[in-house]
Amino acid sequence: MIALTAREFHLFQAAGRDFLYLVPSAAIFALDAPSAAVIRTISERKRAEEAVVAALADRFDAATIRAAIRELLDVRAIGHEHEPAPEARTSRLLPMMPFPLSTMVLNVTNQCNLACTYCYEYGEDKIVDTEHGRQSKFMSERTAHESVEFLLRESGRIAHLTFFGGETLLNFSVLKSTMAYARRRAAEEGKEIDFSLTTNATLLKPEIIDFLAENHVGVTVSIDGPRELQNKFRVFHNGAGSYDIVAPRIKELLRVHRTRPIGARVTLTSETLDIRRIYRHLTEEIGFWEVGFAPVTTSSNQPYAIGEHGFERLLDQFRALAYEFLEQVAVNRHHGFSNVKDTLEEIHKGVSKAYPCGAGLGLLGVSTDGDVALCHRFAGSDAHRLGDVRSGIDRAAQAAFLERHHIDEKTDCSRCWARPLCSGGCYHEAHVRYGATTRPNLHYCEWIRGWTDTCLRIYGELSERNPQFLERFDRDEAKAEAVL
């Protein structure tokens, strides 16, 4: 008799029961007791159906076990030995081209009034020489308007325009005129356009805040937490900390700009890993609606790089904050830990990524001179150029990029259960760590798998305790599809 064998899944427990995360389909199943017992029995070692029935005979009758086996075969959690395993949904599928551009990140300047020690634009890890390189320091109004035309040509019905830097607000005049131009041109083209920006908050004057509020601009503030943590790395060129300058400006922004939720984006280093304290400060004392954390992108020899033990600490703290999130949203209260919310949304939608992010696909970065690159972090890099806003996307370069970076090309990831959500991780980080965007970020696999497991457990808990919270991700999707 042909033996039954376990396929590719991750088994986890939540709300007192077992769940399966099926890797090829990125689907989740709650298991009843017989199915869980069958899965465990077959995972120990492959066995014929009769042997499974015999092994579990003291707990379940034969008909129940056979029914559980049929169900598990149907969802392909188990299979018959020698039969080919199911292919991943992403396998060998290259996106349909031309792929519509959804988000354009416009680097309106590559200059900054801060000199954050860890900054990828200015430190030793920089890709583009923003001091002596050929790119202009500030984007001209003409290039910005040409970029808008490019976005409207390449986008679907909805286009997202994100302003970025350097410090974005150093080129506020171009930002302002570009928004007016983009709004007018989008209306003429029958498209919707949405605006957002990232800022270090140092230049948030009252008139700028009023403009952002009146124009419904989504704002993300880069900030690292309370005074001593912010001032460790986020300093002016003379070394002075920026906390006392930015804190009152951010409070004013939050007071005046009520039309869209404003988020904080925290860069974590080995010296600033106090996540719960940072979260409390930014939400309770400053007043942010949401806080997202990202480990610093740097080569491993920098003193502030997060090492193995740092990632363990990071995971412990992320977990603790994620369970706080769970307890709040389980009773329909807001919690602003955006990392967990974003991952829950991906899990709920069954995301199975062929690529780690939209860079080079639905998201492109534009340099100050109008060169198009993978994303904002590569904007201005000749080696990562994918055309320019005047002549359009270099489709051959884009196709070659997508071919070389597909998850199927990352053999190290091929047996990893977390690959539907990770897909090898950020290209920029891979470039900085390993010198090649094609390499998976193997230095943080344990952290990624630990974090994905945590989010799956939270998902399982919420599916029992407050499924309506998860269903709102469907409503968001339905809304998005209705306007596409």
Ligand code: SF4
């Ligand atoms: S980088 Fe690591 S965690 Fe991510 S998919 Fe590859 S092996 Fe898995």
Ligand code: SF4
């Ligand atoms: S490559 Fe990295 S920085 Fe660029 S969009 Fe992707 S995740 Fe973000």
